[in-house]
Amino acid sequence: MTLDTPFPSRRPGRRSGRAVAQVLNPMRRYFWFFILTFALAATGCGPKLSKVSGRLLKDGAPQSFDEDQYVTVSFRPEKVGDEEGSDTYPATINRSAGTYEVELPPGTYFVNILVPPKGFEVPDSSSGKPAKPIPPPAGDLAGGKKYEIKSSMTLDLPIP
Numbered sequence: 001m002t003l004d005t006p007f008p009s010r011r012p013g014r015r016s017g018r019a020v021a022q023v024l025n026p027m028r029r030y031f032w033f034f035i036l037t038f039a040l041a042a043t044g045c046g047p048k049l050s051k052v053s054g055r056l057l058k059d060g061a062p063q064s065f066d067e068d069q070y071v072t073v074s075f076r077p078e079k080v081g082d083e084e085g086s087d088t089y090p091a092t093i094n095r096s097a098g099t100y101e102v103e104l105p106p107g108t109y110f111v112n113i114l115v116p117p118k119g120f121e122v123p124d125s126s127s128g129k130p131a132k133p134i135p136p137p138a139g140d141l142a143g144g145k146k147y148e149i150k151s152s153m154t155l156d157l158p159i160p
Helices: 019-043
Strands: 050-058 073-076 093-096 101-103 107-114 145-149
Touching: 019 050
Parallel strands: none
Antiparallel strands: 050 101, 073 107, 093 101, 107 145
């Protein structure tokens, strides 16, 4: 070694901390690129859902309900028996406004609406009182009015 060359600060063959960071930095970029790509791809998977909302109508006029009144609206697929057709989709009901909202896959559905008479009480099993019979939903469970849902839409439903 001559005096005019500076003394090497590291041994040959070893990388400095900066050099190691330069090698790992592209690997980190690839890692995050694959994670982001996978996350974006996963969000596109699954069935597309249609948002169906509307009003509940009694004799053509919007109907509102008391907050303690029992009201159900459910959508049952026409094709029952396969994996996708065995679910029933209950709607979320805004009683004071008389509206409903549900998200479901496109298809043909039977819609069942149940609105017991005012003053109807759901029996408490601990009270020992006999249960009053519940009136059947509009268009019994075997049927109901049939609707074709192709995409998100507004659908006003008549209450019998």
